[in-house]
Amino acid sequence: MAFLALQKDGTQRAWAAEHLWPDCTPYRAAGNLRSALCHARRACATPVVETIGQSLRLAPTVRVDLHDAYRAGDEVTAGLSPPPGTENGLIEALRQDLLPEWPEDWLVIEREQWDQLRLHVLETLAQQLQATHRFVPALQVALAAVGIDPVRETAHRIVMEVHIAEGNVASAYKCYQNYKDMLERELSISPSQRMRELVEELMPR
Template sequence: MAAELTVLGGFTLTDDARAAISVSSTTRRLLAYLAINAREVGRISMAGIMWPDATESHAAMSLRTALARMDAPTRGLVHVASASLRLADTVSVDLRSSHALALRLLPAEGSAIAADIAPAAVAALSEELLPDWYDDWVLAAAEDWRALRLNGLETQSRLLMKDGRLPEAGVAARAAIVADPLRESGQAALIKVHIAEGNQSEALRVFDRYSSLLLDSLGLAPTPLLSVLVRDMSA
């Protein structure tokens, strides 16, 4: 069964005709975990993570029961082996394609392509992983994803500026700021976009707002690297 599994911005599961597939809460958690872990997952490990308060034998039984209760079409989304599980090859996962996109945008990689700075690519990196899910395994994966996509968004902003696409560069920079308002590099990206557009007042507004936020939150001031961007404007 071909399907598309979305975990960025929320959980959705659709078939190859883009019709929504309804699944139980337990199945949703199982599929989400397999989506986040691209490799095969040991059954014992997965059972312990899904049912952390149960004994090993009860957790293993709960996993067997959950798999058995999947209806026939949904069961085909999971490749079940004697000791491991993984998503079937026919299931596409938005996190995996977006993760590959973010890796291409890492400075060390330097392998970004034109599509990596298209509006759809910026949107792909603007989404959180399973917001409003609070399982420990989700929170850990979400933090890893946030760190990776922040770098990607800032690189997209820089490449879009280089390409003269300033409004789009601003969209990427703002998405980085939404993801982490205290991160100075995201604020710098937006200030640079405003300067390139000739909007000095907007650049100063971003700097002043960030300065107040940083002082109120951490008792810190912006670094000289950021301050120098607007130094001549405020003189």
């Protein structure tokens, strides 16, 4: 079910079998898939999987929260604000890792796609909140993005910009110094010129 939930437009039976049982022969993998589908039909009174020829997909009646988050995220990155009353729910959804306890190889690319989307959405939301002077939630959202990818500069820069907008110059400089030290320690690189220029603007003339 989880595999099909990640295939928004469905998938071919052979492709699903190959990815779910990569260590099996195609014949064995196809048999495993038939068995899994049979168990799913028996376990649920209402059909949750549709089979159309060689295609598989979740039934339209099955709601997938990940799909909802993707749709809302796409709207935010397109420049739209979340509808009233949905902002907190979206932020909470974006904080969640994708099936964190699952070791399956087929999740690697799906997790990368999810992480990239939620990073961009959180950063965009933080900038929207900052623009409306909602500095506390803006900072919280930007820090959530930092937690997902600590080496990503964009989120750190937004944190600094929020501090600067609040007049907390020392906090902004501390964020920069912590980020700079982390990059040098872990990657032996320095922050970008854009971030350095942001810090230089804080220095007394």
